Amino acid sequence: xxxxxxxxxxxxxxxxxxxxxxxxxxxxxxxxxxxxxxxxxxxxxxxxxxxxxxxxxxxxxxxxxxxxxxxxxxxxxxxxxxxxxxxxxxxxxxxxxxxxxxxxxxxxxxxxxxxxxxxxxxxxxxxxxxxxxxxxxxxxxxxxxxxxxxxxxxxxxxxxxxxxxxxxxxxxxxxxxxxxxxxxxxxxxxxxxxxxxxxxxxxxxxxxxxxxxxxxxxxxxxxxxxxxxxxxxxxxxxxxxxxxxxxxxxxxxxxxxxxxxxxxxxxxxxxxxxxxxxxxxxxxxxxxxxxxxxxxxxxxxxxxxxxxxxxxxxxxxxxxxxxxxxxxxxxxxxxxxxxxxxxxxxxxxxxxxxxxxxxxxxxxxxxxxxxxxxxxxxxxxxxxxxxxxxxxxxxxxxxxxxxxxxxxxxxxxxxxxxxxxxxxxxxxxxxxxxxxxxxxxxxxxxxxxxxxxxxxxxxxxxxxxxxxxxxxxxxxxxxxxxxxxxxxxxxxxxxxxxxxxxxxxxxxxxxxxxxxxxxxxxxx
Numbered sequence: 008x009x010x011x012x013x014x015x016x017x018x019x020x021x022x023x024x025x026x027x028x029x030x031x032x033x034x035x036x037x038x039x040x041x042x043x044x045x046x047x048x049x050x051x052x053x054x055x056x057x058x059x060x061x062x063x064x065x066x067x068x069x070x071x072x073x074x075x076x077x078x079x080x081x082x083x084x085x086x087x088x089x090x091x092x093x094x095x096x097x098x099x100x101x102x103x104x105x106x107x108x109x110x111x112x113x114x115x116x117x118x119x120x121x122x123x124x125x126x127x128x129x130x131x132x133x134x135x136x137x138x139x140x141x142x143x144x145x146x147x148x149x150x151x152x153x154x155x156x157x158x159x160x161x162x163x164x165x166x167x168x169x170x171x172x173x174x175x176x177x178x179x180x181x182x183x184x185x186x187x188x189x190x191x192x193x194x195x196x197x198x199x200x201x202x203x204x205x206x207x208x209x210x211x212x213x214x215x216x217x218x219x220x221x222x223x224x225x226x227x228x229x230x231x232x233x234x235x236x237x238x239x240x241x242x243x244x245x246x247x248x249x250x251x252x253x254x255x256x257x258x259x260x261x262x263x264x265x266x267x268x269x270x271x272x273x274x275x276x277x278x279x280x281x282x283x284x285x286x287x288x289x290x291x292x293x294x295x296x297x298x299x300x301x302x303x304x305x306x307x308x309x310x311x312x313x314x315x316x317x318x319x320x321x322x323x324x325x326x327x328x329x330x331x332x333x334x335x336x337x338x339x340x341x342x343x344x345x346x347x348x349x350x351x352x353x354x355x356x357x358x359x360x361x362x363x364x365x366x367x368x369x370x371x372x373x374x375x376x377x378x379x380x381x382x383x384x385x386x387x388x389x390x391x392x393x394x395x396x397x398x399x400x401x402x403x404x405x406x407x408x409x410x411x412x413x414x415x416x417x418x419x420x421x422x423x424x425x426x427x428x429x430x431x432x433x434x435x436x437x438x439x440x441x442x443x444x445x446x447x448x449x450x451x452x453x454x455x456x457x458x459x460x461x462x463x464x465x466x467x468x469x470x471x472x473x474x475x476x477x478x479x480x481x482x483x484x485x486x487x488x489x490x491x492x493x494x495x496x497x498x499x500x501x502x503x504x505x506x507x508x509x510x511x512x513x514x515x516x517x518x519x520x521x522x523x524x525x526x527x528x529x530x531x
Contacts, residue, residue, distance in 0.1 A: 029077050030055060036073035043070050055081055106162045107174055113143050114178035120145045120171050120185070120206075122197050124154065124163070127187040127211075127228075131379040133159050138381055145171060147197060167197050172204050183385075186210040192223070209384055213256070231383045232361070232373040233260035234427065236332075239372065240359065241431060242269040243440045246329035247277055248356075252318050252344055253335035254283020257361055257373070261334050262288075262311075266295075266484055267424045269309075270477040271431060273469060278310040280324050285313035297503075298476075298483040319347070326353050334361040334373075345369070392426035393419065395526045400519035404512065415495075417485060424481050425474075425520040432521060435473070436460075445527070454524035461521075471517040475506045478517070 030051045037045040044067040045051050054067045058081040069078050119135055121128040124146045132144045136159040144161035168184050175182055184206045192198040192210035201208055202223055212225040251258055262281060295301060300310040331354060335341040345360045362371040382388055394411045401408045433453040434442050442449055460466040482503055490499025502513050
C-alpha cells in the first residue's frame with residue numbers, strides 16, 4: 008500500500024475512535040440526570056447527527072456541563088465537515104472526478120482520446136463528431152482558461168490512456184487514441200506501454216513506417232494531403248505536363264502519389280517538372296529510372312525532370328504546363344509564389360496552391376478539414392479495399408499466398424496503392440474524367456462495363472497491361488528489380504519485367520485490382 012493511502016487510513020481510524028469515544032462520554036454524562044433528554048446511546052448518536060449536519064431539531068439536548076462541552080466539540084466538527092464536504096464537491100466538479108463519472112454512463116459509445124488539444128486534434132475531432140454525433144471526444148489535458156471551447160461536445164480530462172481504458176472496462180468498441188504531434192509517440196510520456204492497452208492507436212509521424220506493433224499505426228499528414236489532392240484532382244488524359252514548385256515534405260509526397268497513382272493509359276507520357284533539391288529523393292529511389300525517364304523528356308513513358316535553377320527562369324515551362332502545383336512547406340512562401348505567378352507569368356493551365364487559408368478565386372488544397380478526417384487518418388475504407396484485393400488475388404492464383412495479417416508493411420502498401428488507383432480505373436472504364444469520388448451507381452456501372460469489355464481479348468489485355476504498369480512503378484519506387492525467383496531480402500521479383508514477358512498466370516494476377524469493383528459494388 009502506498010504511504011499516502013496508509014496515512015489516510017490511519018487518520019480515518021483515529022477520527023472514528025474519537026467520535027465513538029465522544030458518543031460514549033455524552034451518554035455516560037447525560038443518562039443519569041433526571042432532566043436529561045439523552046438517556047440512551049442511540050439518543051446520543053441522534054444528537055451528534057443533527058448537530059454535525061447543522062440541522063438542529065432541538066428534540067434532544069445535553070443538560071450537564073460535560074454534555075455541553077461535548078456539544079461544543081460537535082459544533083466545531085460540523086463547521087469543519089461542511090468545509091470539507093464543500094471542498095470535496097468543488098474538487099470533484101473542477102477536477103477529473105465529474106468527467107470520469109460522466110464517462111461511466113457512456114461506455115457503450117465510441118470513445119476517441121486525444122493526447123493533447125491542438126488545431127489538428129480539434130479538426131479531426133470535429134470531423135469525427137460530424138460522422139458520429141454519439142462519439143465521446145476526450146482531450147487528455149486540462150482546459151486552458153484562454154482556450155476557446157470547441158464547437159463539438161467534448162471532455163477535458165488530465166488523465167492517461169490507461170486510466171481512460173480502465174474507466175471504459177472493455178464495454179463496446181475499443182477506445183481510439185490519437186497522438187497528433189509529429190513523432191510525439193516517441194517522447195510523450197502518455198505513450199509509454201500504450202501497446203499493452205486494448206486500444207487502437209494512431210500516431211502522426213514523419214518517417215516511412217506504418218506499423219510499430221499490433222495496435223499502433225502511424226499516419227503522415229503530408230501523405231494524407233497528397234492522397235487527398237490526387238483523389239480530388241485526378242490526372243486527366245489530356246495533361247502531359249505537370250509542374251511542382253516546392254520539393255519539401257509536401258512536394259515529395261505529391262510526386263510519390265503521382266508516381267503510384269497517375270496511370271491513365273498504357274501510352275501516356277506525362278512530364279513532371281519539379282523545382283527543388285532532388286538529390287536525396289533520387290539517391291533513395293535509385294531504381295525509378297526503370298519505369299521513368301529521369302531528367303530527359305520522353306515521348307513514350309513518363310518523365311521526372313528536376314530543375315536546379317529557380318522556377319522564375321523557366322517561363323516557357325510555366326506557360327505550357329497543364330497544371331502548376333505550389334506546395335511549399337511554408338505556407339506564406341507558397342502564397343508568395345502564387346502571387347508572383349499570377350502577376351508576372353502567362354500560364355494556360357490551372358494553378359493549385361497548398362494552403363490552409365481560403366481566398367476567393369484561388370484553387371487551394373490541403374486544408375486541415377480535408378486532411379484530418381477519420382477516413383484519411385484511420386484509412387478504414389482504403390484498408391478494407393486493400394484487404395479485399397489481397398483476398399481476390401489469393402483466390403486467383405494456384406500457389407500459396409499470405410493473408411493480410413501475414414503481409415509485411417511493403418506488401419500491405421502494395422495492396423493499398425492498388426486500392427488508391429480504383430478511382431482512376433472507374434474514370435477509365437466509364438470514360439468520364441469528371442468523376443472524383445465513389446458512389447454506388449458509378450461503381451456498379453464501372454464494374455458492369457468491365458465485365459462486358461473484358462470478354463474482348465484486346466480490352467482484357469489492355470486492363471492487365473495498365474495495372475502491370477502501375478504495379479511496376481510501385482516496386483521500382485521501392486527499389487525492387489527483376490529476379491528469376493522472388494527474394495524479398497534481395498528485393499527481387501520475377502514479374503518485374505515487361506508485360507509481354509509475363510506468363511499467362513502472372514497476367515491473370517493483374518485482374519484482382521479490377522475485380523475489386525465488383526466487391527465494392529455489392530457492398531455499396
